[in-house]
Amino acid sequence: MKVNKNGGEYMDYLKEKSILLVDDEPEIIKMVISILNDDDFTNIIASASYSEAIQNFKKTQPDIAVLDVMLPDGDGFQLAEKIREKSDIPIIFLTAKGEAEDRFSGLQLGADDYIVKPFFPQELILRINAILKRCYKEENPVLHLSGCTVDFSRAEVIKDNDVYPLTAKEHSILETLYRNAGRIVTIDALCEAAWGDNPFGYENSLMAHIRRIREKIEPNPSKPISLLTVKGLGYKLVVPNMR
Amino acid sequence: MRSFSRFIKKHLLIFISTILAILTLDVLLFVLIFQGTVYELNSSSPRKVIEETASMFTIQDGTYKLSAEQEKTLHDMGIWGIIIDTEGSAVWNLTLPEEIPHTFTLADVSEFSRGYIESYPVFTKRIDDGLLVLGYPQNSYMKITSNALPYSTLFSIIWYFIGIFTLDIMLLFVAYTVSKRQISRNISPIINSLDKLSKGKPVNVQSKGDLEEIGNRINAASDILISKDAARANWISGVSHDIRTPLSVILGYADRILHSKEATGQIQEQADIICKQSVKIKGLIEDLNLASQLEYDMQPLNKELFSLSKLLRKSVSDFINNGLPEKYTLDFEAETTHEYLINGDKDLIKRAVENLLNNSVNHNPDGCNIHVSLSQEDGKISILVADDGMGVPQEKLNNILHAPHYMNSKKSTRGLQHGMGLHLVKKIVRSHEGKIQITSGTGFCVEMVFTSAAIKI
Numbered sequence: 001m002k003v004n005k006n007g008g009e010y011m012d013y014l015k016e017k018s019i020l021l022v023d024d025e026p027e028i029i030k031m032v033i034s035i036l037n038d039d040d041f042t043n044i045i046a047s048a049s050y051s052e053a054i055q056n057f058k059k060t061q062p063d064i065a066v067l068d069v070m071l072p073d074g075d076g077f078q079l080a081e082k083i084r085e086k087s088d089i090p091i092i093f094l095t096a097k098g099e100a101e102d103r104f105s106g107l108q109l110g111a112d113d114y115i116v117k118p119f120f121p122q123e124l125i126l127r128i129n130a131i132l133k134r135c136y137k138e139e140n141p142v143l144h145l146s147g148c149t150v151d152f153s154r155a156e157v158i159k160d161n162d163v164y165p166l167t168a169k170e171h172s173i174l175e176t177l178y179r180n181a182g183r184i185v186t187i188d189a190l191c192e193a194a195w196g197d198n199p200f201g202y203e204n205s206l207m208a209h210i211r212r213i214r215e216k217i218e219p220n221p222s223k224p225i226s227l228l229t230v231k232g233l234g235y236k237l238v239v240p241n242m243r
Numbered sequence: 244m245r246s247f248s249r250f251i252k253k254h255l256l257i258f259i260s261t262i263l264a265i266l267t268l269d270v271l272l273f274v275l276i277f278q279g280t281v282y283e284l285n286s287s288s289p290r291k292v293i294e295e296t297a298s299m300f301t302i303q304d305g306t307y308k309l310s311a312e313q314e315k316t317l318h319d320m321g322i323w324g325i326i327i328d329t330e331g332s333a334v335w336n337l338t339l340p341e342e343i344p345h346t347f348t349l350a351d352v353s354e355f356s357r358g359y360i361e362s363y364p365v366f367t368k369r370i371d372d373g374l375l376v377l378g379y380p381q382n383s384y385m386k387i388t389s390n391a392l393p394y395s396t397l398f399s400i401i402w403y404f405i406g407i408f409t410l411d412i413m414l415l416f417v418a419y420t421v422s423k424r425q426i427s428r429n430i431s432p433i434i435n436s437l438d439k440l441s442k443g444k445p446v447n448v449q450s451k452g453d454l455e456e457i458g459n460r461i462n463a464a465s466d467i468l469i470s471k472d473a474a475r476a477n478w479i480s481g482v483s484h485d486i487r488t489p490l491s492v493i494l495g496y497a498d499r500i501l502h503s504k505e506a507t508g509q510i511q512e513q514a515d516i517i518c519k520q521s522v523k524i525k526g527l528i529e530d531l532n533l534a535s536q537l538e539y540d541m542q543p544l545n546k547e548l549f550s551l552s553k554l555l556r557k558s559v560s561d562f563i564n565n566g567l568p569e570k571y572t573l574d575f576e577a578e579t580t581h582e583y584l585i586n587g588d589k590d591l592i593k594r595a596v597e598n599l600l601n602n603s604v605n606h607n608p609d610g611c612n613i614h615v616s617l618s619q620e621d622g623k624i625s626i627l628v629a630d631d632g633m634g635v636p637q638e639k640l641n642n643i644l645h646a647p648h649y650m651n652s653k654k655s656t657r658g659l660q661h662g663m664g665l666h667l668v669k670k671i672v673r674s675h676e677g678k679i680q681i682t683s684g685t686g687f688c689v690e691m692v693f694t695s696a697a698i699k700i
Contacts, residue, residue, distance in 0.1 A: 025488050025492075027488075027489075027492045028488060028491060028492060031491070031492055031495040031496060031499075032495070034499060035495060035499065038499065038502075096484050096485075096487035096488050096491075097484065098483075098484075098487070098529065098532065099480070099532075099536075100545060100590060116487070116529075117487040117488055117490070117491040118487055118490040118491040118493075118494045118495075118521065118525045119491060119494070119495075120494065120498060120565075121494075121495050121498045121499060122498065122566075123565075180564075183560075183564040184560035184563055184564055185560070186553070186556040186557050186560050187556065188550075188553040188556060188557065189557075200582065230560070230563075231574065232556070232559075232574055232575040232576050232577065233556050233559055233560050233563075233574075233575055234556065234560060
């Protein structure tokens with residue numbers, strides 16, 4: 001199995017997803033394609049206009065769409081609406097229109113993300129990967145950590161040939177950390193993942209759950225190497241083989 | 244508005260002095276015009292004529308005789324004369340009209356002595372034992388037959404005049420007050436809008452009547468002001484929009500070179516510099532755009548209640564997640580376990596914190612420790628962003644604190660510039676009615692204080 005710099009071999013299936021890329025600026029198209037290629041995405045359908053994008057969408061049934069807002073023969077918001085009529089694929093706006101209003105109208109249309117130009121190539125890759133992981137997670141196989149393996153589909157941790165089941169809360173906390181592997185996830189985001197919108201006062205419960213997760217995944221729970229605490233902010237999951 | 248009531252008071256003074264001047268003028272005119280009449284009245288008054296006539300009589304052979312000269316004078320004036328003796332019969336007469344009788348009873352005498360004989364106004368004077376009567380031509384004099392006036396009436400006339408005068412003055416004041424109030428009511432929206440306009444705020448005056456025209460002009464001026472502001476904000480937004488696409492390409496390729504395995508160390512270093520500078524431009528155009536939107540009120544604040552501790556944890560985590568070099572450390576500490584909510588624009592507050600973090604990183608290329616903390620006191624909640632880096636010299640700090648940013652300055656930009664980032668932070672804090680405190684000794688420290696809207700314990 002090929003090891004990928006963004007999170008291990010289990011992500012390979014995501015790299016086969018087809019990406020519909022719409023932008024009227026050929027330089028941007030060229031550059032984004034090369035960025036995506038660098039990250040092993042190969043299935044990219046580029047379109048320079050609204051009509052071309054509609055055609056390509058019907059023809060190829062992409063798995064995710066990255067849309068510019070200003071197009072010569074229409075706008076990306078209309079395009080997103082058109083796509084939404086037929087399909088639930090994730091949509092990311094990649095646009096030079098940075099005003100709050102535009103961002104709201106984009107997100108209101110059910111876009112999964114809104115990236116304002118100029119953007120970091122890495123930022124685009126991370127967001128595409130995160131959204132793909134979230135949207136196509138039923139295919140999620142196993143997560144290899146130093147010292148254990150997590151099987152999300154069966155909610156199990158395999159450590160030293162022992163199997164530890166994960167509770168529902170532990171599962172959602174660990175999954176959130178995994179989706180943002182290598183990045184700090186705030187305690188607020190983790191509480192939200194475990195207890196729903198706008199949780200308050202769950203910090204102590206979260207600490208208890210983290211302790212129990214550590215007992216299952218860490219070789220030495222009092223000296224964690226995978227699930228790290230970032231004081232004052234939150235937690236971070238360290239996955240081996242990450243850039 | 245105060246200057247306006249002063250203006251009205253001044254006009255009241257002018258008003259009063261005008262009334263006084265008119266009264267004085269009236270008196271003067273009266274004196275000048277009637278002086279002649281009065282003099283005339285004195286020189287040829289009936290009283291004088293009758294006195295003269297009486298002194299011109301001589302008695303010859305028991306009958307009265309008037310000097311020829313006086314007879315002529317009386318004749319010229321159209322005056323007839325008669326002398327009545329104690330018995331009531333005329334003993335002397337001069338050009339007596341036919342209808343005048345020659346004998347008079349006591350009642351007749353008492354009747355005419357105060358008035359007329361057959362509608363001739365007559366004047367009487369005692370002469371020896373008789374009565375000299377001079378009759379003036381009909382309609383030459385008006386005699387007041389009832390010339391008795393009770394003292395009470397006389398006094399009440401004085402009071403009457405005083406009363407009328409007072410009433411007049413009062414009426415004038417009422418008229419003045421009403422008109423003043425009316426003018427104020429009409430003018431105050433105009434004054435208020437001028438006040439707003441001078442602060443650069445848009446206005447819409449709804450004035451009716453005579454002042455409608457002025458109101459319309461002010462509205463037109465306000466529209467020009469707004470459209471100029473809008474044009475400026477749109478221009479900035481358009482330019483920043485157009486820069487974004489080429490900048491994406493620059494940033495994208497530079498980043499690709501930076502992470503390319505084929506590039507040598509030196510090339511990667513240079514690509515890194517291009518990346519960093521592109522990021523600076525990216526931040527700059529975003530700040531410029533936001534600041535101009537805030538400056539010209541083009542973008543209403545998107546206010547909601549939110550928890551500052553959550554927002555700060557997210558901002559700080561994102562900042563670290565986006566790749567903070569190891570020479571910097573960044574930590575966050577909430578000095579309170581309670582959750583303080585403020586009513587504000589989440590994105591803008593986050594932007595302010597990010598700008599401060601970026602400043603710390605950009606101004607300390609050799610690395611530093613950055614500390615973000617949240618504390619509260621008396622319903623005020625404050626965000627502190629401090630670093631232990633190089634800080635800024637006092638002179639530059641003064642410039643940061645007091646010099647206007649070039650966006651708000653008419654002077655040329657040389658020597659006035661301080662960062663767009665900090666300028667935007669100030670603007671954001673001000674738009675949230677907060678306070679900002681900037682200090683620098685070792686390191687640089689910015690404290691933003693907001694009013695807490697609610698607390699969750």
